[in-house]
Amino acid sequence: MTRLIDYPTLLFIFLLVSYALALEIGFRLASRRNANQDPTLHEQAVGVRDGVVVLLSLLLGFSLALALPRYDLRRELIVDEANAIGTVNLRAQLLPDPARSKSIALLREYVDARVQFSEHGAASPQFAEATARSHLLQAELWNQAQEVATAGPTAITSIYVSALNDMFDLEAKRVAARRNRVPNSIWIMLFLISILACLSFGFTLRRRFLLSMIVTPLMIAIVMALIADLDTPTRGFIRVDLDSLYQLQSDLRSQAPK
Helix, strand or coil: CHHHHCCHHHHHHHHHHHHHHHHHHHHHHHHHHCHHHCHHHHHHHHHHHHHHHHHHHHHHHHHHHHHHHHHHHHHHHHHHHHHHHHHHHHHHCCCCCCHHHHHHHHHHHHHHHHHHHHHCCCCCHHHHHHHHHHHHHHHHHHHHHHHHHHHCCCHHHHHHHHHHHHHHHHHHHHHHHHHCCCCHHHHHHHHHHHHHHHHHHHHCCCCCCHHHHHHHHHHHHHHHHHHHHHHCCCCCCCCCCCHHHHHHHHHHHHCCCC
8 A cells, every 4th residue: 555655646546446346345235135125224324324424524635634735845845945055056156266166066966966856756766865965965065164164264154154054954854854744544544434435335325326336436536646646746647846956957057167
């Protein structure tokens, strides 16, 4: 289940088939026991169905409200990090040589690492590689700043070091935001209650009607796939916009000496 969550399209197909089967099983169980022929039993089954559906609706709304702010936060942090790196680049240009050219060259490599970090999922080897590369470049940038500050502390070096700190903080926030996903326990609970809702819905059907047997599984699968899509920034149809990082990467490359 955990791996399927990282692939919203496959998750949607899996959920739709699972829920359709659960509804069919519920319908066949009711047909074999003639449960819907007894008005009292049918009324009780409808009450159970309505209760489960209401609970499922509340949980889906809660989960969607849980995933949407995480998506917005990831999107905002990308813009903030691009702005922070751009600020460091501008202030690095005020440093004396050779610190200026070395720092700007390191920043170009750092942006490449951040783009790689943004394009891959948290479970991929590229993600771990980009994170390690980012930390290594941070150490090199900090050592360069220490050398400049030790050689001649000025107001320029002070604001440069402050900008570096802000850039490092945003990297850590982005790593935390990427790993801050909807908990697996919530996904398991949603899946089990959804199966129960489809079973109870099928159990209350007096006759097999294709539209009623498809719409309910389809709606639940769509909402759960949407939650997974919002919670997975590198796959699916809803992706975090990386234009600010791409633009920064292009700008830094254009500044590179020919």
